[in-house]
Amino acid sequence: MDLFDKFDELPGRYKRIVAQGRNPFGVEMEQITSPTQVVIEGKKTILAGSHNYLGLTFDEDCIEAGRTALAEQGTGTTGSRIANGTFRGHQKLEQKLGEILDLPTVIVFPTGYQANLGAIAGLAGSDDTILIDADCHACIYDGCKMSGATVVRFRHNSPEDLDRRLSRLGDENSNKLIITEGLFSMYGDTAPLKEIAEVKRNHSAYLYVDEAHSVGVYGARGRGLAEQHDVADDVDFVVGTFSKSLGSIGGFCASNHPKAEYLRYASRPYMFTASISPATIATVLKAAEHIAEKPELRERLWRNSEHLHSGLSELGYKLCSTVSPIISAEMPDQETAVRCWNSLLDKGVYVNLAIPPGTPKGECLLRASMSAAHTSEEIDQILEAYAAVKREVNKIRPDQ
Amino acid sequence: MICLQALPKRSIGIKRPVGFEHARQFAWYTGANLLEQFKQWTAPRPAAKFRGDMNSQKTDDPVFSKVCELLAPFNKDNVDLSDSTEITVDLEIDSVAVLDMIMDIEDTYDISIAMNQIAEIRTIGELVAAIHQLMGEK
Structure with missing residues (x-):
């Protein structure tokens, strides 16, 4: 007997993958020279597999703000928000995000993962029912598990199915919390929020939207998909992250519920963890201002996404969604996916390899993500690499 | 990214x-x-592979037959299915696929099987019993 016996199948699964070249889940980026350029294996590589949607990781204002906070307030808070880790910056950031999202309560967490864990486990209890989109992120599943609530999955992006499953629950005297995402991270597709909001109203449920990938990307003011679909008033809880558009690390839960502040005293992942460092707070605060004040970043991101999406379509790759900054190409099988992924990296392009159980329906994907910081030339280089890979692997055909 | 659990x-x-x-x-x-x-x-x-105990099979139970039908696409090694077949272990189905199959069962019988309940179900027999129980409650 060994504690690790339960992982007996792990090496077998990874052996087939690493035998084709590298370990796709442990690529070391030796140097990070810009939001879109890194050095991997000593070679200049275009980064098309991060979530740096607005390219703010090297923004001069953000770096300067972080540097000042680091010098003035030190390296870390060394404490939790409720004990000794609430600095002026945390309050200012929550206020600023509240202004941007037009929501009175914002609670900041150390990561996006913890924001979902903390918000869901804080909001729902054993007498409540949560309905989640089947393709929701792992942290939403984990939050549901932690909450102890009754959890029902509804079919991905199907308001009809959600409606049916809510009706099936009958008149059970429990609160119902519907959870979905704005932009889904695997296919790059978006939730039909207008229709879901209607179902929510009909069943007097609460609506919780994880806008991790959509804040800064959708909506005239970058508030997210709910703003874009004009249903922000129907969303009771918005959760997001600082590690994508905002180029840093951390997460938040925002709400217009009058009692939302109670979460600060009910959410264990909020109470029992150290708060984010002053430098992190400062960079996020600056990046949040950019989201609100620089719509040109969003315009550039969408132009780039359109460029890569149309280019890959023309090459005959089967893409998983209409244009969005996440552009996933469906692969016929895992072996081809791993081979293409290795080949792209050989050609100086880093994308993400996505395989089950991280993907819906057991599919294998090559996932590229666009940034406002990509130049047109870089996107052409990415497309050239994809074209060469396609020639090598004649197995990928548009009819597949 | 769903990733319920990477491994059995x-x-x-x-x-x-x-x-x-x-x-x-x-x-x-x-x-x-x-x-x-x-x-x-x-x-x-x-x-x-567990080859099943013919005595424990309830082939006349339409619910058992339906569950076997829904599991068939995952049963690549043609394991004999019985009440005591462990769904994720004997059939090596990943946890996400099991949840997808449960949605089909919910729609077939117009019942709601909560994820918390699914976590406790290991064998086909337990799943069949849960379906009967939920149908009885309707």
Whole structure:
């Protein structure tokens, strides 16, 4: 007997993958020279597999703000928000995000993962029912598990199915919390929020939207998909992250519920963890201002996404969604996916390899993500690499 | 990214030698890095598939038949299905696929099987019993 016996199948699964070249889940980026350029294996590589949607990781204002906070307030808070880790910056950031999202309560967490864990486990209890989109992120599943609530999955992006499953629950005297995402991270597709909001109203449920990938990307003011679909008033809880558009690390839960502040005293992942460092707070605060004040970043991101999406379509790759900054190409099988992924990296392009159980329906994907910081030339280089890979692997055909 | 659980909760039932024989096989202690450990791995003997107990099969139960029908696409090794077949272990179905199959069952019988309940279901027999119970409650 060994504690690790339960992982007996792990090496077998990874052996087939690493035998084709590298370990796709442990690529070391030796140097990070810009939001879109890194050095991997000593070679200049275009980064098309991060979530740096607005390219703010090297923004001069953000770096300067972080540097000042680091010098003035030190390296870390060394404490939790409720004990000794609430600095002026945390309050200012929550206020600023509240202004941007037009929501009175914002609670900041150390990561996006913890924001979902903390918000869901804080909001729902054993007498409540949560309905989640089947393709929701792992942290939403984990939050549901932690909450102890009754959890029902509804079919991905199907308001009809959600409606049916809510009706099936009958008149059970429990609160119902519907959870979905704005932009889904695997296919790059978006939730039909207008229709879901209607179902929510009909069943007097609460609506919780994880806008991790959509804040800064959708909506005239970058508030997210709910703003874009004009249903922000129907969303009771918005959760997001600082590690994508905002180029840093951390997460938040925002709400217009009058009692939302109670979460600060009910959410264990909020109470029992150290708060984010002053430098992190400062960079996020600056990046949040950019989201609100620089719509040109969003315009550039969408132009780039359109460029890569149309280019890959023309090459005959089967893409998983209409244009969005996440552009996933469906692969016929895992072996081809791993081979293409290795080949792209050989050609100086880093994308993400996505395989089950991280993907819906057991599919294998090559996932590229666009940034406002990509130049047109870089996107052409990415497309050239994809074209060469396609020639090598004649197995990928548009009819597949 | 769904990733309910990357691996089955339990091992497939192969008894490992006591001590660190297997550990040496994976070179945990030889300083090789993880990549090398994965490359050096050799497949263990295939686990003996549970062949089912004909006496416990309720072939006349339409719910049992329906569950077997929905499991068929995952049953690549043609394991005989019975009440005692463990869904994720004997059929090696990943946890996300099981949840997708449960949605089909919910729609077939117009019932709601909560995820918390699914977590406690291991065998086909337990799943069939849960469906009967939920149908009875309607």
